[in-house]
Amino acid sequence: MKPSSSISGSSAHINAFKVFSLLVALILASFYLLSSVILPIIISFTLYAVIEPFTNYLVRKDVNHSLAIIFILILMLALSSIAISFALPQLLEQANLLKQKLPELFTQLDQFLDISTRKLGDFIGVEFNFSSILVSLLSQSSSLGNELLVSISEQVFAITLSLILVPLLTYFILKDYKSLRNRLMNWLPNHKFELGWIIYHRVTRQLETYVRGVMIQSLIMAVVASIGFLIIGLDIPVLLGIFTGLLNLIPYLGPLISMSLASLVAAAMTPFDPTMIMLAIGVIIIAQLIDNIIVIPAVIANAVDLHPVPVIVGIIIFGNLFGTIGILLAIPALAAAKIIYSNLYSNIYNASQNTG
Amino acid sequence: MNNFLWTNIFKRTESEVDVIARLWQQTPLFKNIPARHIRSLAENMHLRNFEPGESVFRQGEQGAGAILVVEGQVKIMASDVQISVLESGDFFGEIALAETDKRTADAFSVKRSRLVYFMKAELEEWTEIEPMLGNIFLINLASILAHRLYLANQMLSHQSRSL
Numbered sequence: 001m002k003p004s005s006s007i008s009g010s011s012a013h014i015n016a017f018k019v020f021s022l023l024v025a026l027i028l029a030s031f032y033l034l035s036s037v038i039l040p041i042i043i044s045f046t047l048y049a050v051i052e053p054f055t056n057y058l059v060r061k062d063v064n065h066s067l068a069i070i071f072i073l074i075l076m077l078a079l080s081s082i083a084i085s086f087a088l089p090q091l092l093e094q095a096n097l098l099k100q101k102l103p104e105l106f107t108q109l110d111q112f113l114d115i116s117t118r119k120l121g122d123f124i125g126v127e128f129n130f131s132s133i134l135v136s137l138l139s140q141s142s143s144l145g146n147e148l149l150v151s152i153s154e155q156v157f158a159i160t161l162s163l164i165l166v167p168l169l170t171y172f173i174l175k176d177y178k179s180l181r182n183r184l185m186n187w188l189p190n191h192k193f194e195l196g197w198i199i200y201h202r203v204t205r206q207l208e209t210y211v212r213g214v215m216i217q218s219l220i221m222a223v224v225a226s227i228g229f230l231i232i233g234l235d236i237p238v239l240l241g242i243f244t245g246l247l248n249l250i251p252y253l254g255p256l257i258s259m260s261l262a263s264l265v266a267a268a269m270t271p272f273d274p275t276m277i278m279l280a281i282g283v284i285i286i287a288q289l290i291d292n293i294i295v296i297p298a299v300i301a302n303a304v305d306l307h308p309v310p311v312i313v314g315i316i317i318f319g320n321l322f323g324t325i326g327i328l329l330a331i332p333a334l335a336a337a338k339i340i341y342s343n344l345y346s347n348i349y350n351a352s353q354n355t356g
Numbered sequence: 357m358n359n360f361l362w363t364n365i366f367k368r369t370e371s372e373v374d375v376i377a378r379l380w381q382q383t384p385l386f387k388n389i390p391a392r393h394i395r396s397l398a399e400n401m402h403l404r405n406f407e408p409g410e411s412v413f414r415q416g417e418q419g420a421g422a423i424l425v426v427e428g429q430v431k432i433m434a435s436d437v438q439i440s441v442l443e444s445g446d447f448f449g450e451i452a453l454a455e456t457d458k459r460t461a462d463a464f465s466v467k468r469s470r471l472v473y474f475m476k477a478e479l480e481e482w483t484e485i486e487p488m489l490g491n492i493f494l495i496n497l498a499s500i501l502a503h504r505l506y507l508a509n510q511m512l513s514h515q516s517r518s519l
Contacts, residue, residue: 194418
């Protein structure tokens with residue numbers, strides 16, 4: 001490579017980074033300003049990505065756009081109400097069962113650790129006291145649980161607000177998003193107008209594919225895991241299946257968490273049967289295999305092209321900064337950042353080559 | 357008489373959309389596409405003003421869509437050689453509707469010009485809603501690109517013969 005082009009390349013990187021940082025600062029500032037309604041906005045945009053193909057289908061059949069949106073929204077609300085009314089009693093029953101099982105589970109775990117540490121201590125001649133560690137962990141988790149309950153009661157208002165805001169926001173996003181987008185894009189100066197559209201087009205295409213893909217992926221995982229847990233006779237199979245589907249939204253770490261959760265439920269079953277733990281882990285492994293071999297290539301192949309290391313680091317950093325929302329937003333945010341940066345860089349580099 | 361303070365200053369006048377729709381309709385890109393569909397597309401197209409000498413795009417830059425000259429004049433240059441001068445009703449940059457890779461020439465506004473953009477992103481959105489019409493549009497686009505390729509081939513063979 002010629003030295004002049006490498007200098008131009010590095011200065012293009014610096015300039016691209018400056019513009020990129022400005023954009024990130026703007027996005028973070030908007031997040032801060034909208035922090036009280038950010039969750040409903042994210043949910044509404046996710047619903048927009050899911051619902052839009054259906055409204056487009058109706059518009060193709062000569063149905064008025066607003067009517068198509070209202071029809072799809074009402075249909076979705078009706079279907080989710082029916083699903084919840086059928087599933088909620090069973091889910092509550094399963095959640096109650098889990099609540100009853102928890103003390104038993106911790107007792108089993110305590111006994112298991114007690115026996116294991118005694119055996120280990122006898123074997124290597126050093127005395128361990130895992131039980132005290134467990135007690136301290138349990139007391140910490142129970143205080144965490146209390147804090148969670150308090151925060152949930154504080155969040156009741158926010159949840160109610162979200163329940164009202166989400167359908168309204170989704171309706172207006174479906175109806176007016178494109179004209180609002182065009183107004184915003186028209187603010188760009190002439191020499192950045194096309195670049196703005198290219199970045200917008202690539203980012204939205206990738207995000208739409210990703211959101212639609214992970215929704216289908218989670219649903220398939222929830223169904224597969226629920227059927228698997230039902231077959232092996234694990235307690236609370238449907239609730240665990242739903243958790244497995246939801247946790248699958250967190251790449252790499254999600255399956256590990258759902259594996260631990262399923263093992264804990266299996267360990268809490270009476271009589272204590274280590275085979276059940278192995279079977280529960282087996283179900284998650286089989287579900288993961290189905291996910292990796294069939295679902296991912298068919299549904300979300302090439303949705304995001306990211307290396308596993310930045311993904312894991314990104315999830316941890318986003319999780320620390322923004323909590324649960326951060327964990328879920330990490331991958332789409334990283335994918336968007338990659339597209340934005342690479343396009344800014346190539347534009348600045350090409351411009352420097354043209355002027356030079 | 358209307359008080360100008362109470363008029364919607366952002367609202368595009370009816371005639372402007374009609375002019376854009378009419379000009380697009382006369383291009384081979386929108387051949388066999390009904391006028392009402394062109395008009396509804398034109399309502400959302402992006403009209404931008406360029407000063408004399410202002411660059412519309414440069415060779416090597418990524419392109420986002422096709423551009424129609426509504427008013428004014430645009431000069432197309434490749435390697436400092438003038439290829440053509442476009443006026444009201446002419447369109448250019450349509451390669452970007454097929455592939456947003458790189459612009460193949462420079463475009464400068466000669467006079468104060470009003471240009472309207474039809475973006476690839478919007479073409480894709482439109483073809484999702486109107487696949488039949490989108491198909492016709494894409495066939496038109498393919499024909500135009502094939503014609504341009506034919507002309508380029510002819511020019512190359514002419515040049516190689518003269519060498």
